[in-house]
Amino acid sequence: MSDAVSPLATPFPYLPAIAGVTPRVARAGYKDWGRCDLTYVELSEGTSVAGVFTRNVCCSSEVEIGRANVAKGSARALVVNAGNSNAFTGYRGREAVEQIMVQVAEHLGCAQEEVFVSSTGVIGVPLPKDKARGGVAAALTASPCSWEEAAHTISTTDTFPKGATATAVVGATTVTISAIIKGSGMIAPDMATMLGYLFTDAAVAPAFLQECLSRANKATFSCITVDSDTSTSDTVLAFATGKAGNATLTSFDDAGADGFAAAIHDVCRQLAHLVVRDGEGAQKFIAVTVSGAASDDSAHRVGLAIANSPLVKTAIAGEDANWGRVVMAVGKAGEPADRDKLSIGFGGIWAAREGLPLADYDEAPLAAHLKGQDITIEVDLGLGDGRAQVWTCDLTHGYISINADYRS
Amino acid sequence: MSDAVSPLATPFPYLPAIAGVTPRVARAGYKDWGRCDLTYVELSEGTSVAGVFTRNVCCSSEVEIGRANVAKGSARALVVNAGNSNAFTGYRGREAVEQIMVQVAEHLGCAQEEVFVSSTGVIGVPLPKDKARGGVAAALTASPCSWEEAAHTISTTDTFPKGATATAVVGATTVTISAIIKGSGMIAPDMATMLGYLFTDAAVAPAFLQECLSRANKATFSCITVDSDTSTSDTVLAFATGKAGNATLTSFDDAGADGFAAAIHDVCRQLAHLVVRDGEGAQKFIAVTVSGAASDDSAHRVGLAIANSPLVKTAIAGEDANWGRVVMAVGKAGEPADRDKLSIGFGGIWAAREGLPLADYDEAPLAAHLKGQDITIEVDLGLGDGRAQVWTCDLTHGYISINADYRS
Structure with missing residues (x-):
């Protein structure tokens, strides 16, 4: 076990013995x-x-x-x-x-x-x-x-x-x-x-x-x-x-x-x-919810494209409500999506709706959400009933240190 | 333009004027x-x-x-x-x-x-x-x-x-x-x-x-x-x-x-x-050559799986001849591959052949290659004639700094 405990660690729970x-x-x-x-x-x-x-x-x-x-x-x-x-x-x-x-x-x-x-x-x-x-x-x-x-x-x-x-x-x-x-x-x-x-x-x-x-x-x-x-x-x-x-x-x-x-x-x-x-270098826990997709499987693949995007993960590490990177990740997923129906939010607050930044967009509440440890990203594709949720962590200097400095 | 020039930068070449x-x-x-x-x-x-x-x-x-x-x-x-x-x-x-x-x-x-x-x-x-x-x-x-x-x-x-x-x-x-x-x-x-x-x-x-x-x-x-x-x-x-x-x-x-x-x-x-x-944070230029694949397209997809793997890219940043991470990336590509036919090398020197580490494996020449700026990774799948080459850079603290510290 490493000396530096993840900031997202939770105490080991009481686990009952199991007969047999x-x-x-x-x-x-x-x-x-x-x-x-x-x-x-x-x-x-x-x-x-x-x-x-x-x-x-x-x-x-x-x-x-x-x-x-x-x-x-x-x-x-x-x-x-x-x-x-x-x-x-x-x-x-x-x-x-x-x-x-x-x-x-x-x-x-x-x-x-x-x-x-x-x-x-x-x-x-x-x-x-x-x-x-x-x-x-x-x-x-x-x-x-x-x-x-x-x-x-x-x-x-x-x-x-x-x-x-x-x-x-x-x-x-x-x-x-x-x-x-x-x-x-x-x-x-x-x-x-x-x-x-x-x-x-x-x-x-x-x-x-x-x-x-x-x-x-x-x-x-x-x-x-x-x-x-x-x-x-x-x-x-x-x-x-x-x-x-x-x-x-x-x-x-x-x-x-x-x-x-x-x-x-x-x-x-x-x-x-x-x-x-306990993700390597994780400072924030991220839940990505995708709705309005063509199918649940499609929503899952879009969710993973977002959760795997280094640019999205570094934006969260930087506490940056950078919904443009989420647009990019949706678009590269190879799944049905329509730029002009796409809505994106953080912490339950929309930043962009149906292909356009909100006219009265106020970054302050989103920025406040992103300062926390538990982050949510909401994406609505506006196409169908497909839904999925995936989880990831942010991408930080800690990840680089752990993986670049380790010698096999 | 940024102030800190990439260590991999080359001088702007003489470009002739083009009539019209x-x-x-x-x-x-x-x-x-x-x-x-x-x-x-x-x-x-x-x-x-x-x-x-x-x-x-x-x-x-x-x-x-x-x-x-x-x-x-x-x-x-x-x-x-x-x-x-x-x-x-x-x-x-x-x-x-x-x-x-x-x-x-x-x-x-x-x-x-x-x-x-x-x-x-x-x-x-x-x-x-x-x-x-x-x-x-x-x-x-x-x-x-x-x-x-x-x-x-x-x-x-x-x-x-x-x-x-x-x-x-x-x-x-x-x-x-x-x-x-x-x-x-x-x-x-x-x-x-x-x-x-x-x-x-x-x-x-x-x-x-x-x-x-x-x-x-x-x-x-x-x-x-x-x-x-x-x-x-x-x-x-x-x-x-x-x-x-x-x-x-x-x-x-x-x-x-x-x-x-x-x-x-x-x-x-x-x-x-x-x-x-000029890749964000790049310290090393990496050429990945895949041979022996089922087809050229398959080789290309295996090459990209390697070139996109954060664990491979951080290993190169750390100058670590970590061929295990290359095995992992080959395996996750979803392309035809056989663990026991797989060979992996760096800088033209094999580290593993046909599914096994070399018996007389000497890390010294590989380590020397990885200290350079121009890195090559060779993968032979041992299956067919498919071939491809892809290029990427290493994944460093610089990438995190550029993308996590930037505010939209």
Whole structure:
């Protein structure tokens, strides 16, 4: 963890323990740092699993193997290595992952494919097998740790540990989700991959858990961007132990399914926002709302064009109500837009409406909004009913310092 | 012009006068600056015109009108306003452009559609008609000026004036191209639109001039990026007066046509590189070569994904041979790629081959290359014969300072 905490950091919340889930940490020594760097989470028998992964075609072995095994639906353990992403390391990297899977499976007496592995850190260096073996051995027998300790241990360049929780009522049973995440660039493959893990005591069939996670992912993790870059290792996994004893959720037709899906969505949104709040160099949290688009997907792409625009992000860093840069970003998105129907505002106050600056434009209230930490940008395309919201942070000297001054 | 000249600046070259082309400058006073800000270039009767324009759908009236009139093929004058882009100004902006066209057309006794207008500067403020009228009136009767003076006058945030020249032999006739350009972000709609103008004494039919310019554009201006942002006003126009007296070029079947097209390409490449060399905050000029792609277009898109990646650009700023970030950028491009066939190098030296770091990887020669000002990144995808080259600059604290500290 870095010394300088993000000004947008929030305190680590109280996360309830989840029946059937036992986190432990150990020190594999992947880097020369005086901290634990291997997280091991044991899951009770019968745990369902779902996952979403990076679309980067140069993904790591962890992602390839995890994607294949999530489809089988069953999990008994999670291992997260911090300090080495093991990406772009060919067959040697794959061997290291398989060694960890075998070692844990032998300990638990489970199938190898029920052990999920993630790694984050420098790329191009195969995960050292001896350090992995020693770290896993230590973790298997370590005392259980707190969620906060686990959140610390999966982190690399993060400036604060990140967790979220929510509950839902399924039938007469209250089920709980506790979740942790790491990530601060979106994304530096070196040191800032986004890895997130949700744990719930709910009984949920794997296919429905996947449906809930995929839906939530589309509206949360897929709607955040720090620098438009995409890690080779991004992974979010959801584990459901079933220990709460509810009637197993299998589809949206089941009682309580909507509430459970909403709780998953809520936790994913919290986690996604925490990643943005730890965005490299971030000084301001920015929510971009696009309405009036030809479709929701079109609105999403326009939103990302705005959120990824270096000129928009530097304008916000400079507390400048520079709506002209937003016009530019809308226009370059390649989506249906009509200059003469476009309206743009900040903090809920319009600066330009239907293609023209407001006749009585007063910058003062917009400037006041932009001095805050939580910024909103509103864009109405005036074309249809398509809507989307995306989140990002500003682009500051801090981002340059972190990424230009870091040596691989 | 800014006081702090780009470290990548080159001296303004000697540009020959072009028969039938007379540049003049005047002071319209669009901004409160002590310099000329209106450029007027008179073109002899019979001048052909071709043009390429921004694809930003929120383009300015100047672009809409220019695009329509280029199709008619004939030009008598060019007017460039600096300090106000007149973009996003609705019908009022359009009226200002038409006023300039009428004023010049009346002076020359030509058709209104033969007068081309460009504007660059702050957006959302209609070009003031009174200042435009006075500036045009002064320019129409001003003494002819040098190419360097014209290059200065079309500039806004540029830190040095930019020009290029080339010659070709058509039949027994030597024809000459002189050209100027402005631009330093690619692009800030506020103050850094790319505007380029080529002037030649060659006799060229408009359709063939357009073919030469469009081909050159695809391999030059379309291959540069500073910050992935796209102006609402980007424009490159080519004017051919025919005063050299060569047999009019109408297609690639004509003698000398290949040489002429090559000269247009050469000038466009020079101009494009000059814009990158004045990229906001640029300390290093970066050429990215992609080979082994599924197609040339695929290679181009992979190249732009690399050149637009903030993490790659900050790594170069930090003189860090961080090939992992290049892997990430290749993977996120959405183009065919295979991690295990991918090779990456800097300065002609491979760092990774076919999906693995070199066994005998020695960072010293790569580090030495990265200390220079002219950086090359080589990527071989190992899939096919597709090839492309794109150019960009590094991402530095200077970019943040220019764009975050500027107030609209």
